[in-house]
Amino acid sequence: MNATDRTPADLLRSALASDPARPFVTFYDDATGERVELSVATFANWVAKTANLLQGDLGAGPGDRLALLLPAHWQTAVWLLACSSVGVVAEVGGDPAAADLVVSGPDTLEAARACPGERVALALRPLGGRFPQPPPGFADYAADVPGQGDRFAPYAPVDPDAPALAVDGTELTGAQTVERARADAATRGLGPGSRLLSGLPYDTWEGLSAGLLAPLACGGSVVLCRHLDPADADGLAKRRESERVTATAL
Structure with a gap:
């Protein structure tokens, strides 16, 4: 990671430049048996x-606010x-009625209908599968995203000192998000090559940071576990071993 990185997107660009082939997100859903790396x-x-979908098809730009109604999942991380x-402000668990657009999972569609702007739904099915029938009033993410471009360039530069993330009652700029994430990594003893297993939800800073x-x-990676049973000590130990986990957040 570079000292000049001041937004999460900057961090990802640096990771891509340094070692694109290394594992970054390994996702488990213990309710379905899904594993995605x-x-x-x-x-x-x-x-x-x-x-590209967000900027092009949905017409979103810097300063717009997106209510993100999704669980801890690899597509949420995306x-x-x-x-x-x-440059869109991601409001985790935000109020759809007050947002410019909303991204919803299958369990929050009714609440998401309060959004007056664009609405996107994710089925959260294994392998990024589509809804059998798209929810009325929503774009189906899995149907619309494959045709988007593989490279992205923002229409306007993203200001690292502008609001970027709202979670659990706290709003952070891109630069503050990076600063706090770096501090958390240091506190947890994480460094290049670290593998952090997280069973925390994404509705708090702690969950977003760890996950x-x-x-x-x-420069580490995450083993993100949904529906993890922390009481299953044997299962957790086996996963830690098989995934070469170096730190855990439960």
């Missing part, structure tokens, strides 16, 4: 496509970095 390059490609790439931002800030 994304290298830095693959993750960055998803981010570029999503940022959306967070896409928002950073465009994405701190590993990104230090």
